Each structure stands twice: as structure tokens, then as C-alpha cells.
Amino acid sequence: MENESTKLLEIRDLVLGFNIEGETVNVIDNVSFSINEGQIVGLVGESGCGKSITSLSVMRLLPRNAVISKGEILYQGKNLLESAEDEIIKIRGKELGMIFQEPMTSLNPVYTIGDQISEIILLHSQVSKKEALDMAIEKLKLVSIPSPEKVVRQYPHELSGGMRQRVMIAMAMACDPKVLIADEPTTALDVTIQAQILDLIRDLKDRTKSSVLLITHDLGVVAEMCDYVVVMYAGHVVEEADVFSIFENPRHPYTIGLLRSLPTLNEDRERLHTIDGTVPAPKDFPKGCRFAPRCGKATEQCLNEVPPLTSINGTHRARCFSITEKVGDA
Ligand SMILES: Nc1ncnc2c1ncn2[C@@H]1O[C@H](COP(=O)(O)OP(=O)(O)OP(=O)(O)O)[C@@H](O)[C@H]1O
Ligand SMILES: [Mg+2]
Known part of the structure; x- marks a missing residue:
């Protein structure tokens, strides 16, 4: 049974919309999940499902037109949504570190790498500029950047994509956060660099004993990295379980579809399955199951x-009417 006290970060019943031309359109609907100490949790779903917005809510870095109408985000039991801005500034970077989806927009092109990392250190610790720069060099060593003494004097454009991503990780880890949120940390990189960055994240997590929320649309990455998986579709959590159950006993047709589109060694690319159709825009969310228009098994009820999120086994839950029957049978 899950121990309540090990929950480090918990999102509870989050409902979030965007104000568009005077109307609020909901984008995240009653999303709940938690991250335990030492866990890597994967947040998975196609583009537009609400993964980034969910993580930006945790960091309290939402766009101006975002409106949270319900829910709690508990970090060590404290509701971040009720925290004052100065408290959030202390927590952001120090307790919760984030690697953003677009590295070039979060690295400032006019400042050196050293300035950008030491700025974060100076915000959270009482050290001199010189000490902060030395600490920045240490952080670059931690993420295996060669010649860190040279790199601190360089500007973002002087580095390769893979090195920039390492710098982003060094920035996110600058103050030894307890939770690292990594939003598609490898999407923009080529395959060999991707593997190195994933290894680095896992290694850092082990060494610093932190937890990770890993956002990705790639179930291959999930299989390799995650302990627990939360699958989102159109602003809903549609399935969640430990990684083994997700791969061995997926129950939501969306999860099954994502798994079928995963390349396997004995299958060539041409024969890959894809899920027909696309994620609807929030203003067009269907009234029943949001996946129903793309689901081969959809009924009138769907x-x-x-459908409610239904318990299958332990923490394994899925939002599909077909499960209610099967659970009932069991
Ligand atoms: N500032 C905004 N105003 C209105 N709608 C927005 C805004 N930002 C995001 N959205 C909408 O919120 C929904 C969720 O977006 P989000 O960026 O969280 O998706 P995502 O799952 O991270 O997708 P991707 O895999 O492409 O990064 C999308 O429909 C998006 O269009
Ligand atoms: Mg995103």
C-alpha cells in the first residue's frame, strides 16, 4: 500500500482554463497525480494534451490568461497555489527545478553561461559572486561538460544543442532541487545525444536523491526511465500505473494506441501503427469520453x-467504460 508520507509533490483535482476573448475554455480537467520521493514519474500524451501547462502550474509560471478554478498543488504538504509570490520564488529553483521545453527561449543569449547559472545560485544562497561562479563550474562538471572553466565564459550560441541541454540541466540542478521537472528534455536532440541526456538525468537523480517528473510523448523514453506513468489525453488523466503495468496490462484504448505506435526491433517504420485523428482543441472537447471520436471501441455511452477514473489494481486506474465491466467481472 502506498505510504502517504512519501508523497513529495501532489497535484489534486486541478482544473485550469484559458481566457480567450472573454470566455474561459478549460484545458486541464480534474487532473490528479503524485510523485513520491526518489521516483521518476512520466507524464505522457500527444501534443496539446496539457503536459506543459500542468508542469507550469506546479512552477507557478503560467501564461497571464490562465485561470485555475479548482485544485491544489501540494509540495511537502503545502499548497503552492495559495503561496505568496515571495515564497514561490524561494521554492522555484531551490526545491523545484525545471528544464523547459524550449532551451533557446530559457537561455538568455546576451549573458554568459556562468552568469546565468550563478544568478540562480545568488538568488538562493548567501555567497559572493566569485563563489557563485565557482559553484557554477562545479554544476557544469556535474553534468559532464568538458572544460567548464571555459564554458562559463561562453554564450549559449557558442554551444551545441546537446551541450546547451546539459547547461539547462545544470541550471535546473543549480540549487539541488528535490524535484526536477524535465519537459521533453530530449525531443530537440538527435538520437545518440538523447540517450546521453537521459542517462545524465537518471544519474543525477540517483546521486542527488531527487525525484523527477519527466514529460514526454515518447513511450520508449518512458520504458527506459520511469517508475510510474501518467497518461494524459485532452486535459484528462486517462490512465496511470507503475511502468510495468502500463506496458504489460494497458487498459485505456489511448494507452494501447500509443504502445502500438512504438517502433519495435522486428518491425519496419512503414508498418508502424498510428492512432487515427488528432487531439481536439480545448474549445472542441467532446462532451463524453474525449478519446471516443478516435476510439474503435466507442459506444453510444462513450x-x-x-467515464470516471476507475481503479483496476493498486494505483492502476483508467478512464474507460470498458473497465467498469471488467473490474465488475473480476
Ligand atoms: N496561453 C495560452 N492561451 C490559450 N491556450 C493555450 C495557451 N497555452 C497553451 N494553450 C493550450 O493548452 C493546451 C495544452 O497545451 P500544452 O502546451 O500543455 O500541451 P503539451 O501536452 O505540452 O503539448 P506538446 O507535446 O506539444 O508540448 C493546448 O490546447 C494549447 O493550445
Ligand atoms: Mg509541451
């Missing part, structure tokens, strides 16, 4: 009613 088109008209939202």
Missing part, C-alpha cells in the same frame, strides 16, 4: 458520458 459519446455521451465522461
Whole structure:
């Protein structure tokens, strides 16, 4: 049974919308999940499912037109949504570190790498500029950047994509956060560099005993990295379970679809399955199950009613009417 006290970060019933031309359109709907100490949790789903917005809510870095109408984000039991801005500034970077989806937009082109890392250190610790720069060099060593003494004097454009991503990780880890949120940390990189960055994240997590929320649309990455998986579709959590159950006993047709589109060694690319259709825009979310229009098994009920998240086994839950029957049978 899961121990409540090991929950480090918990998102509870989050409902979030965007104000568009005077109207609020909900994008995240009753999303709940938690991250335990030492865990790597994967947040998975296609583009537009609400992964980044969920993580930006945790960091309290939402766009101006975002409106949270319900829910709590508990970090060590404290609701971050009720924390004052100065408290959040202390927590952000220090307790919760984030690698953003677009590295070039979060690295400032006019400052050196050393300035950018030491700025974060100076914000959270009482050290001199010189000490902060030395600490920045240490952080670059931690992420295996060669010649860190040279790199601290360089500007972002002087580094390769892989090295920039390492710098981003060094920035996120600058103050030894307890939770690292990594939003698609490898999407923009080529395959060999991807593997190195994933190894680095796992290694850092082990060494610093932190937890990771890893956002990705790639179930291959999930298989390699994660302990626990939360699958999102159109602003809903549609399935969650430990990584073994997700791969061995997926229950939501969306998860099954994502798994079928995963390349396997004995299958060539041409024969890969894809899920027909696309994620609807929030203003066009269907009234029943949001996946129903793309689901081969959808019934009249699926088109008209939202299925509840149903318990399958332990923490394994899925939002699909077909499960209610099977659980009932068991
Ligand atoms: N500032 C905004 N105003 C209105 N809608 C927004 C805004 N930012 C994001 N959205 C919408 O919120 C939804 C969720 O976006 P989000 O960026 O969280 O998706 P994602 O799952 O991270 O996708 P991707 O895999 O492409 O990064 C999308 O429909 C997006 O268009
Ligand atoms: Mg995103």
C-alpha cells in the first residue's frame, strides 16, 4: 500500500482554463497525480494534451490568461497555489527545478553561461559572486561538460544543442532541487545525444536523491526511465500505473494506441501503427469520453458520458467504460 508520507509533490483535482476573448475554455480537467520521493514519474500524451501547462502550474509560471478554478498543488504538504509570490520564488529553483521545453527561449543569449547559472545560485544562497561562479563550474562538471572553466565564459550560441541541454540541466540542478521537472528534455536532440541526456538525468537523480517528473510523448523514453506513468489525453488523466503495468496490462484504448505506435526491433517504420485523428482543441472537447471520436471501441455511452477514473489494481486506474465491466467481472 502506498505510504502517504512519501508523497513529495501532489497535484489534486486541478482544473485550469484559458481566457480567450472573454470566455474561459478549460484545458486541464480534474487532473490528479503524485510523485513520491526518489521516483521518476512520466507524464505522457500527444501534443496539446496539457503536459506543459500542468508542469507550469506546479512552477507557478503560467501564461497571464490562465485561470485555475479548482485544485491544489501540494509540495511537502503545502499548497503552492495559495503561496505568496515571495515564497514561490524561494521554492522555484531551490526545491523545484525545471528544464523547459524550449532551451533557446530559457537561455538568455546576451549573458554568459556562468552568469546565468550563478544568478540562480545568488538568488538562493548567501555567497559572493566569485563563489557563485565557482559553484557554477562545479554544476557544469556535474553534468559532464568538458572544460567548464571555459564554458562559463561562453554564450549559449557558442554551444551545441546537446551541450546547451546539459547547461539547462545544470541550471535546473543549480540549487539541488528535490524535484526536477524535465519537459521533453530530449525531443530537440538527435538520437545518440538523447540517450546521453537521459542517462545524465537518471544519474543525477540517483546521486542527488531527487525525484523527477519527466514529460514526454515518447513511450520508449518512458520504458527506459520511469517508475510510474501518467497518461494524459485532452486535459484528462486517462490512465496511470507503475511502468510495468502500463506496458504489460494497458487498459485505456489511448494507452494501447500509443504502445502500438512504438517502433519495435522486428518491425519496419512503414508498418508502424498510428492512432487515427488528432487531439481536439480545448474549445472542441467532446462532451463524453474525449478519446471516443478516435476510439474503435466507442459506444453510444462513450459519446455521451465522461467515464470516471476507475481503479483496476493498486494505483492502476483508467478512464474507460470498458473497465467498469471488467473490474465488475473480476
Ligand atoms: N496561453 C495560452 N492561451 C490559450 N491556450 C493555450 C495557451 N497555452 C497553451 N494553450 C493550450 O493548452 C493546451 C495544452 O497545451 P500544452 O502546451 O500543455 O500541451 P503539451 O501536452 O505540452 O503539448 P506538446 O507535446 O506539444 O508540448 C493546448 O490546447 C494549447 O493550445
Ligand atoms: Mg509541451
